[in-house]
Amino acid sequence: MATQSLNRYQNLVQVIFSLVRILIGWHFLYEGLAKLFSPWSSAGYLMESQWLFSGVFHSIAENPGVLQVVDLLNIIGLIAVGVCLLLGIFTRLASGAGAFLILLYYIANPPFIGYLSETTGEGHYLIVNKQLIEMGVLILFIFLPRSFFWSLDRLFSRIRDRAQADKAGEGSEGASLERRELIKDLIALPFIGGFAWVTMKKKKWESFEETALVSQPSRVDAISGATGRAQFATLEDLKQKVPTGKIKGYEISRLICGGNLISGYAHSRDLIYVSHLVQSYFSDEKVLETFKLCEAVGINTMIVRVDNNTLRVLEKYRKRNGTMQWIAQCKVTDEDLKSDFDAAVANGAIGIYLHGGICDDYIRRDMVSQIMKSLEYMKKHDKLIHGLAAHDIRVVMESEKQGLEPDFFMKTLNSGNYWTAGPRLIEDPNWVPDPKRIVEPEYGADTNDNIWSVTPQQTVEYMKGVEKPWIAYKVLGAGAISPQEGFKYAFNSGADFTCVGMFDWQIVEDANIIADVLNGSLDRTRPWRG
Numbered sequence: 001m002a003t004q005s006l007n008r009y010q011n012l013v014q015v016i017f018s019l020v021r022i023l024i025g026w027h028f029l030y031e032g033l034a035k036l037f038s039p040w041s042s043a044g045y046l047m048e049s050q051w052l053f054s055g056v057f058h059s060i061a062e063n064p065g066v067l068q069v070v071d072l073l074n075i076i077g078l079i080a081v082g083v084c085l086l087l088g089i090f091t092r093l094a095s096g097a098g099a100f101l102i103l104l105y106y107i108a109n110p111p112f113i114g115y116l117s118e119t120t121g122e123g124h125y126l127i128v129n130k131q132l133i134e135m136g137v138l139i140l141f142i143f144l145p146r147s148f149f150w151s152l153d154r155l156f157s158r159i160r161d162r163a164q165a166d167k168a169g170e171g172s173e174g175a176s177l178e179r180r181e182l183i184k185d186l187i188a189l190p191f192i193g194g195f196a197w198v199t200m201k202k203k204k205w206e207s208f209e210e211t212a213l214v215s216q217p218s219r220v221d222a223i224s225g226a227t228g229r230a231q232f233a234t235l236e237d238l239k240q241k242v243p244t245g246k247i248k249g250y251e252i253s254r255l256i257c258g259g260n261l262i263s264g265y266a267h268s269r270d271l272i273y274v275s276h277l278v279q280s281y282f283s284d285e286k287v288l289e290t291f292k293l294c295e296a297v298g299i300n301t302m303i304v305r306v307d308n309n310t311l312r313v314l315e316k317y318r319k320r321n322g323t324m325q326w327i328a329q330c331k332v333t334d335e336d337l338k339s340d341f342d343a344a345v346a347n348g349a350i351g352i353y354l355h356g357g358i359c360d361d362y363i364r365r366d367m368v369s370q371i372m373k374s375l376e377y378m379k380k381h382d383k384l385i386h387g388l389a390a391h392d393i394r395v396v397m398e399s400e401k402q403g404l405e406p407d408f409f410m411k412t413l414n415s416g417n418y419w420t421a422g423p424r425l426i427e428d429p430n431w432v433p434d435p436k437r438i439v440e441p442e443y444g445a446d447t448n449d450n451i452w453s454v455t456p457q458q459t460v461e462y463m464k465g466v467e468k469p470w471i472a473y474k475v476l477g478a479g480a481i482s483p484q485e486g487f488k489y490a491f492n493s494g495a496d497f498t499c500v501g502m503f504d505w506q507i508v509e510d511a512n513i514i515a516d517v518l519n520g521s522l523d524r525t526r527p528w529r530g
Helices: 002-038 043-047 054-062 064-089 091-108 130-143 152-167 181-183 188-213 274-281 284-297 308-319 339-346 355-364 368-379 391-403 456-463 483-492 503-520
Strands: 244-247 250-253 256-258 301-305 324-329 352-356 385-391 408-412 470-473 498-501
Touching: 002 091, 002 130, 002 181, 002 188, 002 339, 002 355, 043 054, 043 091, 043 284, 054 064, 064 091, 064 188, 091 130, 152 181, 152 385, 181 324, 250 256, 256 284, 256 503, 284 503, 301 308, 324 339, 324 385, 339 352, 339 368, 352 368, 352 408, 355 368, 355 385, 355 391, 368 391, 385 391, 391 408, 391 456, 408 456, 408 503
Parallel strands: 256 301, 256 498, 301 324, 324 352, 352 385, 385 408, 408 470, 470 498
Antiparallel strands: 244 250
């Protein structure tokens, strides 16, 4: 009676452990195949690492050749472990390899308090997540005897035992190939058939969905972590890091990350819902992920506003070892010239500048003295870089006339070659601003949030004689101009740097376009000033 009870218990244990092994094998195999048949990349996951070996993970993500090899090894490892665990062959070796892979995943993004994976994984985890649990089970499998599993390992072991027994002239009942035991050891075959069937069915549905329901360009980029069905450029497609220039000793990437992703301002003309969509898309975690991707392509500087929300996100970014420099867009009032500048300096900005709309307004009101006071206060922070921004070219003109010495100018520039810009471009190359006009067409109520550079020809011509570095912004007309056209126009026209707001899935493509433009034959007559 006791022997029967023990046998039933042993059979139950074998069933449970065999099923658990098969389920984990199924999981590994599908993860590997899903990555194999989609343009998947581990770059985003690796760039989010901030714990042990984070420097190694970041280096892998930033090196396209190494990243490609690591991604391939990862796929091969997942598929090999999955097949072995499903069939129950080389179970101990596969369990050890699988546990090691999971350990790397866990180290890269542990669910610790304050870490990214704490909030981005499905469900809620605190130190213990499904990866850690699966790793624990695989470690257990390493130390279990073959008899605990119905598997090919067990089958081959019994075949070997019987062969040895036959060779010794001994009949071993325990080594006999009974039909029932053979069926047990082939338990994985129905699961393999089921796996093949549901995988093909899922693939068939996705093919139908692709052709009939969802256009490929609308797929989310793999680096965003949402899906592996991307058609956008990933870090594997990066041609080279974004080149850099200098402003007063600070190394600045020629492509600067704009602050739209934090502010939510999309400058979407009469499409009033777009800014809300931008704010919804750019959660804190998406902002931080986008910043990390900027780092990976060589964008080392961002330009963002000074407000509580921005400072809160930047604090998170610093805690996660973010390396991008911050140039602060600062506003002032007639009564308060200090608050934004002081907050920017206190929160680690390397540069501060006066907001373009503020400078425009002071020029229109004939209050250049306020710009002078702001610049004087900025220069008290002598280790930082100081700038003036403008939509209206008169800001730059008057600053030069008055002998102001900012370290750089930010000036809007684009060709105006998009249909929603309207007929407001000033074509006359000899045009001179009217100082008596309260609202110049360069920037003001009549722009209707459609156009920010009404005087591109005059701006280009005047900036040729300005010896200070020039950061051009609004170069893509808030998305109305293609990056290929906008970047080439800006650098050909004499800009030293460009500041652009970007979605995460645009970053690699923009970096490649910048590289192509700067490595190509530029037709600029203005010397590089930065």
